[in-house]
Amino acid sequence: MAIETEAFQFSEFGASEVLAFSTETLADPAPGEIQIRHLAIGVNYIDIYHRRGTAPLPLPSGLGVEGVGVVTALGEGVAGFAVGQRIAYVGGPPGAYATHRNLPAARALALPDALDSLEVAALVFKGLTVEYLIRRCFPVKRGDTVLFHAAAGGVGSIACQWLKHLGATTIGTVSSAEKAEIARANGCDHVILYTEENFRARVAEITGGKGVDVVYDSVGAETFAESLDCLRPRGTLVSFGASSGPVPPLDVSLLAAKGSLYVTRPSIAHYTADRREYETAARDLFGAIEAGIVRASTITTYPLSEARKAHEDLEARRTTGSVVLLP
Structure with a gap:
């Protein structure tokens, strides 16, 4: 059954003003997809590259490549996930700046119960980036x-x-x-x-x-x-x-x-393209979070509707730590 979602879209590249916030109808998840309700959405510099056209996307497009949410529906053929389960994700089609979205199940990562949704949203994209930078690009010892x-x-x-x-x-x-x-x-x-x-x-x-x-x-x-x-x-x-x-x-x-x-x-896309590598990297990161090795020491939150301001502050280097949008 189709539902309503509030989401950002953009139809041209440029400054934060190109982002348009509107209510849309979200279709049922396609085969191989899950539908989620976001709990928290991470903001990253790649979002700004996408918006500016530095890393261009086919337009019109959604924005955002990571989030934490609750599964609300399963598409045909999806196994290993259940309605009501919390998941995190990095990658897949941009579209995280939304209250609800459909997502390829291959990008979803089951979240351990002990992990906080806000902290994971602040850490998952950046943490997986750090993992491949210091463990695989150049294995620091x-x-x-x-x-x-x-x-x-x-x-x-x-x-x-x-x-x-x-x-x-x-x-x-x-x-x-x-x-x-x-x-x-x-x-x-x-x-x-x-x-x-x-x-x-x-x-x-x-x-x-x-x-x-x-x-x-x-x-x-x-x-x-x-x-x-x-x-x-x-x-x-x-x-x-x-x-x-x-x-x-x-x-x-x-x-x-x-x-x-x-x-x-390097690109995180290439370092997480293989599902086994993606899951292994996520296990390493989630284990490091649970062990207290890494933490979200500073989290700046904005309402989802203020994503433009979040971009402006990030570009002006007015933020520290992680930036998270809350639906």
Whole structure:
């Protein structure tokens, strides 16, 4: 039976004003889908890339790629889920900015009873991102030295906690004294206020000129070139975002000149495409949450209807930690 849902759609790329909030009729779930009522919806920078057209979607489109909800209906052929069950998800067709939605069952993850819905919504996309960054892109081990840009952000906060547990030394960059305190509270060993000091020079000072084993860079244009200069020989730069703009074209011969460096540009879609890998990563994350290894230290919530303001605050770097919409 079709139901009504309140949801955001957009028909052109641009600023937050392109997002239109309206009531729509939601069809029954198709074969292989489940229908859910959202309890909490995570906001991520990929949503902004989708809205701007940096990572374009076919238009018109919904927005949002993660959430926590309760199953309200099952499509034909769906097994392993039940009406009334709580699930979390990352990926699938954008459309999380809604009170209700249909979702491919292959993207749904059963939630342990002990986990709080709001905390999972704050952590699941970012936590699965951290999992593939530090466990699979570059498997961080005890004794490694890591440079993590935007260390007080949603991904950075989780990463600092998890890296501390792994025994790494973490150097984090932040934009303000307030964010520096957040990074330290999450386990960051050295914090660089990049608005007041050159992070490349400070990294050289902290490491005694040796450089770091790996740089995780979600900032992009403003940091990429100097991030390469922070690496030890044969170090790895993981470029996983572009909040300051796209990275300029790279002359790969520079990688040899700067120490036989490695660069990768991963996507969570490719690291969670295989259902078994997706479930394994989720088990690792949910276990880390239950064990207290990672936590949502700061959650900023907005009503679903104020998604435009959430985007504006995130783009202006006025938020710390995770941003969650509440239906």
